[in-house]
Amino acid sequence: MAASLHIAGIRKIYGKDAHAVEVLKRIDIEVAPGEFLILVGPSGCGKSTLLNIIAGLEQPSEGELRIAGKNVVGVAPAQRDIAMVFQSYALYPTMSVADNIGFALEMRKVPKEARAKRIAEVAAMLQIEHLLQRRPAQLSGGQRQRVAMGRALARDPQLFLFDEPLSNLDAKLRVEMRAEIKRLHQVSGITSVYVTHDQIEAMTLGSRIAVMKDGVLQQIGTPDDIYNAPANTYVAGFIGSPTMNFIAGRAHSMPHGSRFDYQGGGVDVADSLTGDVRLGLRPEHIHLADSASWRGQVALVEPTGADTYVVVNTEAGAVTLRTPPRVAVRVGDAVGLEFARENAHWFDASTGLRLDVKGRTH
């Protein structure tokens, strides 16, 4: 039943004339059947608006939207064959869990026996059989989340939409439900669009990630693409925790390639780079090395268990490192830093766009 989703030139403008606010600025996204697309970005980036437009709860000001090849602009939400999981779950408070799950089927005039059978199937899939007669108010947060999933699953839609479904759960439950959603997607194979501001959810769940900011699609690609070849400094900084280190400096041509100089250090680059450039380094790609010429002083040591984050003040600014857990440095120590050239990301300092430079594997 997996359907494709085709988003072309979608714009959304609120207000008019002088007060017009363009929330979505020509969004183009192709989603292949069975894909799990993540829309990620900070609050106010337009991701929820885009989701509501796909759902049919809002109309685009301009653009084309196709589900399974069929143009759905102007089609009522109910006719789009989409199921949606809401952030607040939006369970019907006066209905039992079973009625909540079966409501969409009832609206589609599915006979009672078939409905009961489907409700039982879905409940078994989500392990909520024992909750079927309860009211939403009698459920815990995690249970409500499962019921909301069940309601979406019940009618086997063409498309699943998720609007930050895990943001109301505590950390442990969130990890559990994240795995559950991934499992359900693998079982059902239904094309899904998932809105979140949580980059971990984005990386773990998505087959592709669309990063948005201020109504503009910044980059769309696999989690690997997004992480290892971010299209600009915004994406580079948004995805990854701790966030990528940026080092400003100037590059100039050399006989074989070029050289990048920053406060307190420099590095040869195989390709030609000139002008103001920013060097991007992931925390895991910077290492402590006593003999290195790039020096700094340890400002903070943050053990997280699996890793320890070390913040080092250098002349080029504070740099965060991801180090093994039992690293032998203390606050105030003078340390040397080194990184491998192939792990460096290069960005134009004024536009923030990625500069493709040889000597990198990606």
Place this chain on the structure above:
Amino acid sequence: MIVKYLPRALLYAVLLLAALFFLAPLYVMLATSLKDAEQIRSGNLLSLPATLNFEAWQLAWSSACTGVDCRGLRPYFWNSVSMTIPAVLISTAWGAVNGYVLSMWRFRGSELLFGLLLFGVFMPFQVVLLPMSQVLGYLGLSSSVEGLVLVHCLAGMAGTTLFFRNYYAAIPKELVNAARMDGAGFWRIFWRIVVPMSTPILMVTLIWQFTNIWNDFLFGVAFSGADSKPITVGLNNMANTSSSVKSYNVDMAAAMIAGLPTMLVYVLAGQYFVKGLTAGAVKG
């Protein structure tokens, strides 16, 4: 010890005084209605009735005279019943649908419309007496119970809309969106999702409207005919009928009869009234 309990004692004293202040007239009415003429003339206003004498009630209900008409309050009472019940139900349902639209299906200008509607809540009804009587004339509903029902529906609609609109504004919009995605339409969402959540505000509105409409005198006196006078007008006319001896016990009994239905409604549904007024947020 004394200092510790003093504030609480004062609090109770004030509350008790307030209760007394409001209950005293009720006591006088009830006591007087149960006395006979003899005791009223001789006795103290606050004294207990010597015997439980329901004769005045009997008279007030079925045979006290208004002018030459000696049928008691009974016909007016039934006029009021057949006016109040449809008017309460219609104005409440109307307000519920209005509130549902104005809070969950907003359209361009719906906030302005709601703002204008609020004028209806604050408007003194004397302003509409003349135009309303014209309209009733055009519709051929002058001096009829049906006409009064219409008037009360129109007059009450602004208030009931306000009640429901504000109550529904607290219901998360996502609930409606979820139902839309599930395939429910405007009315289906109303009946299956919204109305079942409305018990508290429904009770508040029903009580509010019942009290207003049952107790209304202005519209009753302005728009009713000889056969459609509500009980408030009937009571007024009966008490004002001049006869040789003023029968206070009958007047009091009549006033009690006129007031009983609203009291009954409060006793039966009062708990919902308080709950509904205080229930601001609905947890999804």
